Amino acid sequence: MSSPYSEVETEVGRSVPVKFYASSRCPYAQRVWIGLEEKAVDYQWELRQRFPDFVACSPRGQLPALDHCGEQIYDSIVVLEYVHEVFAGPPLLPSSPYSRAKVRLWSKHVDLHIVPNYERLLAARDPETRNMTREDLLHGLAQFEAAMAPLAKGPFFLGGDFCMADLVLAPWWQRMCTVLRAYRKFDPSAFSRLQVWFEAVEARPCFAKTAMDPEKLIEEFSFCADPDVEEGVRFRRGLRHGRTRASTDRGSHARSSLGTMSETSSQL
Numbered sequence: 001m002s003s004p005y006s007e008v009e010t011e012v013g014r015s016v017p018v019k020f021y022a023s024s025r026c027p028y029a030q031r032v033w034i035g036l037e038e039k040a041v042d043y044q045w046e047l048r049q050r051f052p053d054f055v056a057c058s059p060r061g062q063l064p065a066l067d068h069c070g071e072q073i074y075d076s077i078v079v080l081e082y083v084h085e086v087f088a089g090p091p092l093l094p095s096s097p098y099s100r101a102k103v104r105l106w107s108k109h110v111d112l113h114i115v116p117n118y119e120r121l122l123a124a125r126d127p128e129t130r131n132m133t134r135e136d137l138l139h140g141l142a143q144f145e146a147a148m149a150p151l152a153k154g155p156f157f158l159g160g161d162f163c164m165a166d167l168v169l170a171p172w173w174q175r176m177c178t179v180l181r182a183y184r185k186f187d188p189s190a191f192s193r194l195q196v197w198f199e200a201v202e203a204r205p206c207f208a209k210t211a212m213d214p215e216k217l218i219e220e221f222s223f224c225a226d227p228d229v230e231e232g233v234r235f236r237r238g239l240r241h242g243r244t245r246a247s248t249d250r251g252s253h254a255r256s257s258l259g260t261m262s263e264t265s266s267q268l
């Protein structure tokens with residue numbers, strides 16, 4: 001598998017039948033990337049600059065998209081369903097129709113009630129819009145959390161089995177625990193079930209391989225910082241000095257378990 005971090009396009013692997021159009025910065029692409037890694041699919045990373053192949057695969061010009069021996073599809077959740085059906089390896093959807101419907105329902109919930117509110121809160125400048133979108137986001141997350149299997153059954157959405165609902169939320173939760181926490185005082189400690197969940201997600205090689213470095217994420221969104229508040233700077237300093245519950249408890253690298261940090265950015 002080619003590395004997404006090397007920005008150089010190579011001709012190596014041009015004969016590989018699975019072409020994955022993605023960017024390592026795109027959380028939608030990360031969903032599919034996690035799915036491909038979970039199933040150990042042999043894929044070739046492609047950049048969207050590869051016209052006209054890319055637009056043939058994704059007519060709206062959006063990432064991610066997949067070309068599997070000429071079968072071209074786009075839209076992260078649709079692509080994940082395809083990956084689930086076509087490739088061997090651990091399933092991304094459960095075998096029972098009811099559980100499958102539930103996973104689809106809550107994956108859709110992430111796209112309808114979590115992702116847009118994350119985006120709106122990050123973009124909002126005035127306190128009123130921020131309060132409103134924050135409430136909507138917290139509500140969306142609380143609903144998702146309430147739909148998860150009881151922890152006694154296992155850490156993931158369905159309990160013991162990692163599934164599409166887990167990998168659909170994971171890239172966004174990581175951004176909430178880093179970017180939103182640094183710039184909008186998002187407090188992950190309000191969601192204890194999701195914190196335990198994310199520890200298990202982070203421990204999975206398929207996620208670890210795709211996760212962005214928290215410091216880089218925060219840096220990337222530094223334009224979202226309020227001009228008079230140095231939240232991001234203080235947050236990064238906290239990371240460097242290991243002032244996180246995860247790093248204090250386990251001596252782990254700053255990249256680990258951001259979703260389990262209990263301090264709010266204002267305390268760092």
Ligand SMILES: N[C@@H](CCC(=O)N[C@@H](CS)C(=O)NCC(=O)O)C(=O)O
Nearest residue numbers: 026027028061062063064075076077
């Ligand atoms: N609903 C799509 C959204 C994909 C999306 O918005 N991707 C972004 C990159 S993270 C993109 O391609 N944006 C460019 C554009 O919308 O023109 C999905 O789930 O795949």
